Amino acid sequence: MTRAVLRACLLLALGLPMAACDRSPPVEQSHFYAMGTRIEISLPADTPDAEALRERIRTHFTTFDERWSPWGNGALGRLNQQLSESDLAPVPAELRSGLAEAITLGRASNDLFHPAIGELVAAWGFHRQPRPDDPPPSERALEELTAGLPANETIRLENGTLTLPRPGVRLDTGAFAKGLSLDELQVLLSDETLTGLLVSAGGDVLAIGDAPADDGRRPWRVGILDPRSSDVLAGVALADGECIMTSGDYERRFEHDGNDYHHLLDPRTGRPAREAASVTVIARDCARADAAATALFIAGADDWPAIARAMAVDTVLRVAPDGTVTLTPAMQARADFTQEPDNLRTRPLP
C-alpha cells in the first residue's frame, strides 16, 4: 500500500463522521407557551415560509385559548357570565360547532366527558394555574355539585341558543380543548401546501403529512410515555391527519393531608377518578380522541370498552394503576413496544 493511498483513506475516514456532523437537521423544532402548556412545532427544514407558518400557528393557539377560556373575558367566558343568571343564552358563532360537538360527545360518553363541569372544576381549584393551595372540597359541597350537574341530554343548542335546565351552570370544555384546538388548526392550515408538520400541545400530538427521511419520506413517530416513569412505553407511527391524545393522573395534581388528588374528575362522584393511570386514544378527530381519553379514564376497568364503542374510537391503550397495559386490537396492530410489559392484555370492543 502506498503512502498516498493511506493518506486518502485517512482523509476519507476522518471526513465521513465530520460530514455526518455537518448534515443540516432535516426537522426544525420550535415552541411557545399557550393554553397553559408548551406547544411544540416540528417542521421539515425545507418548508417554505416556515417563520410565517409558525406565527400563524402561534396566533391560532393564543386566540383559541382566549376564546375558550371558561373564566376569561373571551367568548366562552362571556357566555358563562350570561349563564350565571340565566338558563338560556345566545351562543357566539365561533363557539357553536365546538360546543355542539362537546354536547354530542358528552351524551355518547354517558356523561363521563362533561362540558358543563365548570363549577366542579372550580371547587377543586383546577380552573387556576397554579392551583390555589386550598384543601379539597367538602363531602357536602361535592354532593351538591354532582346533584346539580345537568345531564348532557338536557343541554340543548338549537338555532344558536343554548338552553340549560337551570341558571348557574358553568361550561368548561377543558377536557377536549387541546383536541378541538388541533382540529381547528387543521382546518386553518388546509390552504397551506405542507409536506409535513407535527404539533404537540402539551404532549397531545397532531401529525400532518409526514417527516423527511434520508430515503424520501416516513411517517411521524411518536413515543407514548409510561405514566409511572420517564420511559417510552411504546412507539406509534401517525398517519396524515391523525392525533394521539392521552389523559393521565400525573398531570395537574396536588397533595393534601398525605393524599394525592388529580384533575380528572368523575362527574358521578365529583372526585378524581382512580381506576386508571393513563388512557391514550388515536383518532383522526382530535376533539373526539381527547374527550374519549378523558371519558375512558373515568369509566373504569369494566366499562371503558363500551364507552369507547359509543364514542366511536377504536385505537386505545389503557394503563391501570398497577401497571397493567390493555390494548384494543386496533392499537395492538400499531403499538411498537420498546420492551413488552409483563402484564399486557388485549381487549376487543363490544
Place this chain on the structure above:
Amino acid sequence: MNRDRHRISVADLIMIGALAAAVGGGLAAQVGTDRGHRALVQINGETELRLNLHRDGTHHVQGPAGESRIEVTDGRVRIVDAPCRRKLCLRRGWLSAAGESATCLPNRLHLQVEGSERDYDAFNH
C-alpha cells in the same frame, strides 16, 4: 525495483494507527446515535446552557420563579430541584434518549436531550 517502496516506515505506522482510530471513532459515533450526548437547557425559550451528558455535575439556572437545579450523571440528566410548588418536572426523572424532555412551566424551564438522530419525533403524555 526499489525495495524501499514496499517497506513500512514509522510514518506509515502512525498513519495506520490514526486510520484505525478514525474508523473506530466514526463507528462508535454511529452506534451511539440513539442516546443523547448533550442536553439543552432553555429559560423562556432562550438557551441558557448546553450540558455534556458525559461529564457528571450539578448545574444551577435562574428562571422567573427562582433557581432550578439540574443534575448530570452517567449520561443521564434530570431536574432535581425547582422553585415551583408541585414539582411536576421532577417527576419526569432521568432523561437519556435523544428527544426526551422535561418542562417546568412556572419557571419557564425546558430541558431536552439532544442527539444526531432520534427514535421519536415527539412524545405523547
